[in-house]
Structures are given as C-alpha cells and as structure tokens.
Amino acid sequence: MSIKERLNENVRALRPSLLWQFFAMAMDTPNVISLSVGEPDFPTPWHISEEGIYAIERERTYYPPSLGFTQLRRGIAAYYERRFGAEGYTADNVMVTVGASEGIDLACRSFLQKGDECIILDPGYVAYEPSVILTGATPVYLQLEEKDGFKVKAESLRKVLNEKTKMIILNYPSNPTGGIMTREDYEELVPLLKQYNVIVVADEIYLELVYGQKPFSIACIEELRDQLIIVSGFSKAWSMTGWRLGYMLADPELILTMNNIHQYSTVGPATPAQFAAIEAVSPKSDRDIDTHVQSFESRRNYLTAQLNRMGLHTPLPEGAFYVFANITSTGLSSYDFCVRLLQEQAICVIPGTAFGASGEGFVRISYAYSLQELKTACARIEQFLESLK
Amino acid sequence: MDTMQLLRLIETDPLISDQDLADALNVTAGEVSAAKKRLENDKVICGYRTIINWDRTGAEHCDAIIQVSAKPERDVGYDRIAGRIARYPEVTSLYLMSGTSEFFVFIEGTTMREVSDFVARKLAPIEGVTATVTCLQLKQYKIEGRLLEEEKRADERLLVEP
Numbered sequence: 209m210s211i212k213e214r215l216n217e218n219v220r221a222l223r224p225s226l227l228w229q230f231f232a233m234a235m236d237t238p239n240v241i242s243l244s245v246g247e248p249d250f251p252t253p254w255h256i257s258e259e260g261i262y263a264i265e266r267e268r269t270y271y272p273p274s275l276g277f278t279q280l281r282r283g284i285a286a287y288y289e290r291r292f293g294a295e296g297y298t299a300d301n302v303m304v305t306v307g308a309s310e311g312i313d314l315a316c317r318s319f320l321q322k323g324d325e326c327i328i329l330d331p332g333y334v335a336y337e338p339s340v341i342l343t344g345a346t347p348v349y350l351q352l353e354e355k356d357g358f359k360v361k362a363e364s365l366r367k368v369l370n371e372k373t374k375m376i377i378l379n380y381p382s383n384p385t386g387g388i389m390t391r392e393d394y395e396e397l398v399p400l401l402k403q404y405n406v407i408v409v410a411d412e413i414y415l416e417l418v419y420g421q422k423p424f425s426i427a428c429i430e431e432l433r434d435q436l437i438i439v440s441g442f443s444k445a446w447s448m449t450g451w452r453l454g455y456m457l458a459d460p461e462l463i464l465t466m467n468n469i470h471q472y473s474t475v476g477p478a479t480p481a482q483f484a485a486i487e488a489v490s491p492k493s494d495r496d497i498d499t500h501v502q503s504f505e506s507r508r509n510y511l512t513a514q515l516n517r518m519g520l521h522t523p524l525p526e527g528a529f530y531v532f533a534n535i536t537s538t539g540l541s542s543y544d545f546c547v548r549l550l551q552e553q554a555i556c557v558i559p560g561t562a563f564g565a566s567g568e569g570f571v572r573i574s575y576a577y578s579l580q581e582l583k584t585a586c587a588r589i590e591q592f593l594e595s596l597k
Numbered sequence: 598m599d600t601m602q603l604l605r606l607i608e609t610d611p612l613i614s615d616q617d618l619a620d621a622l623n624v625t626a627g628e629v630s631a632a633k634k635r636l637e638n639d640k641v642i643c644g645y646r647t648i649i650n651w652d653r654t655g656a657e658h659c660d661a662i663i664q665v666s667a668k669p670e671r672d673v674g675y676d677r678i679a680g681r682i683a684r685y686p687e688v689t690s691l692y693l694m695s696g697t698s699e700f701f702v703f704i705e706g707t708t709m710r711e712v713s714d715f716v717a718r719k720l721a722p723i724e725g726v727t728a729t730v731t732c733l734q735l736k737q738y739k740i741e742g743r744l745l746e747e748e749k750r751a752d753e754r755l756l757v758e759p
Contacts, residue, residue: 231757246758334759383759502602506621513620524623556756579610579621 218342225334226562230546234556241585242556243573246383247449248529250503252484253496256446260484272479274471275463276304276455280482283489284455288438290491292415294427300460303467304485306477308413308454311439312339312377314466315409315456319375320345327368327376329360330564331384331532333411336377345374351566354534357523358387362396369400375407378426381414384563384572385532386508386525391424398432409437413454414528416445416497419505421526427457434459437466444529445497446488451481504529507575507582514586515573518593529576532560536569538596546571552595553588598624598632604641607633611645650745652737659706660734663716664698666727675699678725687715698730709733 234240251257263269275281281299288294305311312335320326322344328336330349340347348368352358360378380389401408410426427438441454454477456463470476487493508524512531515522521534535545542559549555560567575582599622606618615633619626636642651658667678675693682702683691690703702720706712713731721729737745 225759227757227759231755234756240756242756244757245754247754249752249754502605506602506606509623510617510621513623558757579606579613579617583617 218344221341222338226543226559227334230550230556230558230562233547233550237550237554237556240550240554240556241581241588243575243577243582243585244556244558245574245576247443247576248447248500248504249576249578250447250500252447252451253488253493256448256484256487256493256496259487260451260480263480263483268479268483270479272304272476272482274476275467276302276476277479277482277486280304280486280489281455283486284457287489288425288427288457291494292423292425292428294425294457296433297427297457301457301463303456303458303463303470304477304482305439305441305454305456305470306474307443307452308411308439308441309335310470310474311437311441311454311456312336312409312411313342314469315377315407315437315439316340316343316345316375317469318462318466319407323372324374325370325372327365327373327406329377329379329382331358331560331567331570332377332564333379333383334563336379340377346372348373349564349566350376352385352387353566354523354532354570357526358382358385358532359389359393360397362400365397365400369404369406371404373404373406375409376401377409377411379411379413380426381418381423381527383414383528384530384558384560384567384570386528386530388418388527389424389426390421391428394424394426394429398429401432401435405435407435407437408432409439412438412440414444415440417501417504417529418527419501419508423527437462442485442488445500446493447500448484448488451478451484453477453481453485504575507577507579510579511573511575511582511586514582515589518586518590520593529574531573531575532567532570533573534569535571538593540596542568542571549589549592553592555585555588555592598622598628600632600636603629603632604636607642607645611647646741648740648743650737650740652745657707659709659712660737661704661706661712661716662732662734663700663702663704663720664730664732665700665702665720666697666729667699667725668727670725678723681723682720685715685719687712687719698728 278299281302284302285297288297316339320343324345325348326340326345327348327350330351337347350364350368415423438457442448512522512524515533522531525531542561546557546559558572560570615626615629618629669675687704688702689705692701694701704712716729716731
C-alpha cells in the first residue's frame with residue numbers, strides 16, 4: 209500500500225483550489241499586475257511593530273499562556289465593545305489564536321464530526337470547506353445571490369437546515385463578495401438559528417472595513433451569545449497578516465473546550481506578536497484603522513466606477529476590499545475570463561468559482577492597491593473588454 | 598462629498614484628475630471641480646506643490662532654519678514682525694513657536710554666504726528681533742511626510758492570496 213493510499217480519508221476528500229492554479233499561472237506571466245491579494249498594502253503601523261521589536265529586545269521570547277496574555281485578552285474584549293458596541297465580553301471570553309484561520313479550524317474540530325452537517329456560504333472564503341471536510345462532517349452550501357447583496361436570507365437558510373445541522377459559518381463583511389449584514393439582516397435569521405440550536409461561527413475579520421455606515425457585529429445580538437463563536441484577527445484592520453495573529457470570542461465554556469485542542473496543537477501565537485497586538489487593540493491605534501478605511505473607500509469607489517463604465521455590472525460593495533464583478537455580459541465563463549485576461553493583458557483576478565459554484569458569472573477583484581496601480585490595471589482590463597467586442 | 602477625503606487625495610497626488618477624484622469620491626467631476634474652486638477661494642487649498650529633492654539635482658542650494666527671538670508689541674503681539682519677515686522671498690515658511698525662540702524661519706538660498714548675508718543684513722536688523730540662531734540644512738531625509746532616499750518598496754505580497 210502506497211503512502212498516498214494510507215492518507216486519512218478526510219484529507220483525501222480535499223479538492224485542490226483554483227486559487228493556487230492561478231497563483232502558478234500568474235507567476236509564469238511576465239509583467240503581471242495582480243489584483244488578487246487578500247491583504248492591505250499598508251505596512252503595519254510603526255508604533256505597533258515597535259512594540260513587537262521592544263518585546264524581543266526585552267527578551268520576551270518565552271512561551272505564551274495558551275489562551276493568550278491576559279492584557280491582550282482584556283484589550284480585545286474592550287476593543288470589541290469600544291468599536292462595535294458588543295458589551296459584556298471579558299478576558300474569559302477570549303482566546304488568542306494563530307491567525308483567524310486557527311480559530312476556524314478549532315471551532316470546526318471542537319464541534320463537528322462525521323454525521324454532522326455544517327452550512328457554509330456559496331460563494332465563500334476558501335478555507336471553510338476544507339476545515340469542515342477534515343472533521344468528517346458534511347459541508348452544506350447556502351447559495352447567496354447578487355440580487356440580495358450576497359446576504360443570507362431566512363428563506364434560503366430554512367432550505368438547508370435540518371436535524372443534522374450543527375454549525376453555520378458566516379463571514380461578513382464577506383470575502384469574496386464584499387457583502388455585509390446589518391442588525392436587521394441578522395435578526396431575520398435568529399429564530400431559525402435558535403430553533404435548530406445551530407452553533408454560529410462568525411468570521412468577522414473584515415468587520416472594520418465597512419463603508420458609509422457603522423459596522424454591525426453579530427456579537428451585539430444577545431440572544432445568540434451562548435451559541436456564538438466570533439473569529440477575527442489582526443490581519444486586515446491593522447495590516448498584520450504576517451504576524452499570524454487572531455482571536456476568538458465566545459462563551460467561557462466554549463473557549464475552554466476549544467483550548468483543549470489549541471494548547472496541544474499550537475500552544476499559542478508568538479509572544480512578541482502578542483505584545484505588538486496589545487498596542488494594536490489600544491484606543492491610540494483606532495486612528496490607524498480609520499485612515500486605512502478612508503483610503504479603501506476611495507479605492508472601492510474608483511474601481512467600481514471604472515468597471516461600471518466599462519460595462520461590467522458592479523454594485524458598490526459595502527465591506528472588505530474586494531469587488532465581485534458580474535462578467536456575464538462578456539459571454540465568458542468566470543474561468544475563461546480570468547485565464548484570457550491573464551494571458552492577453554497580464555492582469556490576474558480570481559474566478560468567482562474559486563469560491564464556490566455560485567460564483568459562476570463573477571470575478572473577484574481586490575482593491576488593496578494604490579489608486580495609481582488600479583488606474584493602470586483598469587486601462588488593461590478595458591483593452592481586454594474592447595477586444596471581446 | 599467627503600471634503601476631508603478630497604483634500605487627502607489631492608495632498609497625496611496633486612496631479613490627480615478631477616474625473617479620477619470624482620470616481621474615488623463617488624460624485625461627479627463637476628462637483629469635484631466646484632469643491633476645489635471653493636476650497637481654493639477659502640484658502641483651504643493654498644497651492645499645489647511639487648516635492649523636490651534638491652540634493653539630487655546637483656544644483657547649488659542651501660536651506661536653513663533660523664530661530665528668531667523677538668519681543669511682542671502692544672496690541673499686535675508678534676504679527677507685525679511676522680508680517681515683515683514673511684515678506685522676503687527668501688523666506689519659504691514661517692511659524693510662531695512655543696519654546697526657546699519665537700519664530701522658526703525657513704530660508705531658501707543658493708549658497709551659505711547668501712543665507713548668512715540675508716540673516717545679517719535683513720533679518721537680524723528688523724526692529725523687535727533680539728537674537729537669531731542659524732541652522733544650516735546638511736541633508737534632507739524626509740519632506741512633507743515623504744522619505745527621500747528610501748527606494749520605492751517593492752510589493753512583496755504573494756501574487757494570489759485567498
């Protein structure tokens with residue numbers, strides 16, 4: 209029996225992602241302009257990095273407590289209240305993780321097993337499906353629609369709920385659609401989530417990046433608190449992707465349950481990174497976030513205006529830093545559109561189908577680039593669209 | 598329209614077109630043009646400057662900051678003296694400061710001699726000026742929030758990320 213045949217059957221069930229296919233193609237394309245990143249182009253604010261450097265200078269390179277340093281856990285709870293109005297969380301509700309990705313994995317591994325169903329959004333972020341499959345549980349896809357702003361609607365949710373449903377993974381603001389959920393949107397779902405006693409994992413990594421209105425956290429819905437796990441991190445709001453730092457907010461009992469895995473698998477994120485994060489969640493860093501949001505908003509407006517002018521129907525997304533452009537008017541599939549755009553104009557965007565079957569007819573375009581870079585890229589996209597006529 | 602954001606965009610790139618500004622602000626080019634005109638009339642926008650690293654041009658150039666101590670005058674405080682200093686074309690910027698001296702005067706000249714002549718013959722003799730300290734600029738590292746010597750940071754992010 210070969211090594212491959214001895215693989216865990218859940219690992220064998222994982223499918224290769226289209227994203228990495230495009231990564232390889234982009235690497236082979238000379239002078240490529242990528243509009244496919246999932247991280248801000250701003251450096252980590254220097255005063256935050258400096259705290260990490262200072263921690264190393266002070267030889268704070270010892271093991272962290274597995275749940276995270278208490279000062280940071282307190283800071284995260286206070287930050288969620290200050291920025292999003294989610295009251296009542298304390299350090300006991302917080303676990304610090306190696307990126308939000310670890311949080312997703314911990315939530316899935318702690319609660320899901322063979323025979324369970326977990327609802328994931330389609331289109332949705334690429335890590336949710338494998339995280340569910342690795343537990344042996346079955347992913348069930350809730351199809352989102354452009355006409356609904358890619359929000360979860362009660363009638364769609366009702367169709368995929370049953371007695372096997374144990375968990376739903378939400379992600380608003382959304383990667384890849386840029387859609388958001390308001391209090392009213394969430395409140396529509398609460399009776400069903402309560403009725404089926406579904407564990408709600410809410411990935412709120414993009415929550416700071418909401419435009420034209422105040423962001424709404426599902427943590428503000430009190431009646432869901434006992435079945436809610438918030439997953440978030442430092443990557444997007446503070447440009448700290450490489451620090452690999454995330455956190456979870458949940459009922460203390462759930463936190464301790466998930467720590468049973470976390471304390472053995474990672475022990476916790478790097479100690480100097482946690483000291484940098486203490487600075488990040490302090491009120492003095494709020495201005496950095498606000499500055500980034502203002503900049504992203506201008507880029508979003510610019511890119512959306514350009515795409516619409518070129519004839520690609522692109523509603524103004526309300527969050528994150530992606531537009532999910534509708535390319536059906538070109539007559540091409542998402543995959544063909546992206547391959548040809550890359551081959552003919554050296555622009556890399558991602559087919560919507562990389563995020564689920566419902567992404568057909570769309571492409572994800574990141575606007576985590578300067579206005580000048582977006583302008584250059586848009587000129588090439590326009591040339592490509594002209595060539596299709 | 599978000600006027601503060603309009604100002605930030607122009608400050609970052611004074612050459613940006615009205616149409617690009619309109620797209621970035623989700624308004625029309627006409628609205629941008631009108632807003633800019635109003636901000637110029639109100640002296641909120643005082644000009645559109647190019648940042649030049651003169652050290653790189655090879656041209657003879659000498660900048661200095663002069664700390665000027667002065668006595669305030671009845672009714673007008675420091676405003677009359679400031680008005681006199683500001684009138685000289687050699688003075689590029691002028692600030693009333695807290696601290697050990699009253700004014701910071703930024704001077705642009707061609708040679709060190711030209712700068713020292715200006716201080717000795719024009720600035721120091723002004724009535725009310727009690728002392729000057731001339732600090733010659735040796736090298737520019739950062740102007741208007743921009744690092745001059747640092748190479749443009751290459752985008753090291755992965756080409757495709759989830």
